[in-house]
Amino acid sequence: MEIIRKEMKLCMSCMEEHEVEIVRRSECSVYKGEEVDYEAVYEYCDRTQEYLEMEDMISQNDIAMKNAYRRKKGLLTTEDILAIRRKYNISQSDLAKMLGCGEKTITRYESHQIQDVVYDKMLKKIDTDPEWFLTLLKESRGSMALKAYERYYINAANILRGQKDDYLRKSILAQYAEYIDNEDYCGNKEPDLDVVVDTVNYLARRVQELYLVKLVKLMWYADALSFKRYDHSITGLAYQKMPMGTVPIAYQSIIQLEGINYEEIEFDNGGIGLKFHDSGRIGSGLTDDNKKILDDVIRDCGNISRRKIVERIHGEKAYMETCENRVIPYHLAKDLSLA
Ligand SMILES: [Zn+2]
Incomplete structure (x- = not known):
């Protein structure tokens, strides 16, 4: 028996005014042929040693008993x-x-x-x-x-x-399972998808005409520069060497994340480009150091043409020394052209 509280009142058991205890105690009843255990609430008179069930308690105890039955039968309470x-x-x-x-x-x-x-x-x-x-x-x-x-x-x-979005996040992290343990692939940091979303928006807010090709390259430059300066990447993403540059593992899923906005633009030549916009999400995942790095990357590479940025990446030691389609090791970023 557990005392919940005490109340000065007219006790209906001894019919005198005194401090009555409101108590909780374990009960066992049979309901619809099932034995059920539950906690019931009573008023207790220490003079008559009697338990009294007031009107509201009768109702409350009945629900407690039925919830015990529901639980036993696997039904919602x-x-x-x-x-x-x-x-x-x-x-x-x-x-x-x-x-x-x-x-x-x-x-x-x-x-x-x-x-x-x-x-x-x-x-x-x-x-x-x-x-x-x-x-x-x-x-x-x-x-x-x-x-x-x-x-x-x-x-x-x-x-x-x-x-x-939860499902998508799980599937992205599953694709990173084989890279996560190798610090050289994720840059001494576990992939942080909130930071990824914040990074994309930070770039989209400041770079005009931000298409996918440029976006993923700016992201790599930012992660690589962060590694060069502080020994860890910003996002924890691993990047693959592709003919046109550096691309995060699972990028097709990453750009579908909640908080990342883009539109499909049809070019005159019939091709389709994905143009990214600031979604307005104010993330707090980026530190001041992260922002400084992103600003430096935007200053150096944000407003150059797509052809120029591809050329620049092709000249990076990290790119040149990685085999086609393989993950670019972060330690090679120590020789990055950005300082
Ligand atoms: Zn009493």
Whole structure:
């Protein structure tokens, strides 16, 4: 038995005014043929040694007992259901409409009524699958207020985007698994994708006409210069030697990260270029040293033509001494043409 608090009041057990203890104790009941253990709350009179269950406690203890039953059966508890609803910021009645059950059903599920297995499964699916939430939401658009619908939609779309970004980040880091342990490949730093996003935006904000070809070269120059000065790269990315220059491993996935913005531009010759824009994301991943390096790289290479920057990289010792398609070792950056 655990005392939660004490209250001076008229005790309904001995019918005298004194300090009554509010206590929590373990209970065991049988519900629907299942033995369940849970914590129940009572008032305790130390004079009569009696436990009293007040009106609100009866209700609270019943929910605690049913949540123990739900847990035992692998069903969502009242708190779980509430958490799902909070995640999507949706009202009980609108969620009920989406699931196609009675308007008060969710209200009851969040208290004394044990949910049907079918609705339990639907709620679990909604929890992990915002795309499905959006599908159900669209289907019940006509049955809820437009303002509420729009709010739910934007919120769920954001959750979905975040989920996709998490997946993308995991897949990028998986592609780095074989390089991470080699400090010479990632420049004494583990890949930091927040810093990568900040770096791209920092460059996009300051360099006019920033296309992919130039972007990845400026990134390499910045990482290499940071290694030359401080023995560690800025982003932790590993770069491959390609005919046109230096390209980060997994760059196709990296440019899809949340917070990186680009548009496809069609050239007169029919080719397509990716032009990067500042997404407005104010990142705090860059240190003052990082920014100084980026500024120096922009000053030296930010406004030269694509042909010039390719030529310049081709002349770097780090580039020349690395085999085609191999990762450029950071230690070669010590002889970088930038100081
Ligand atoms: Zn008493």
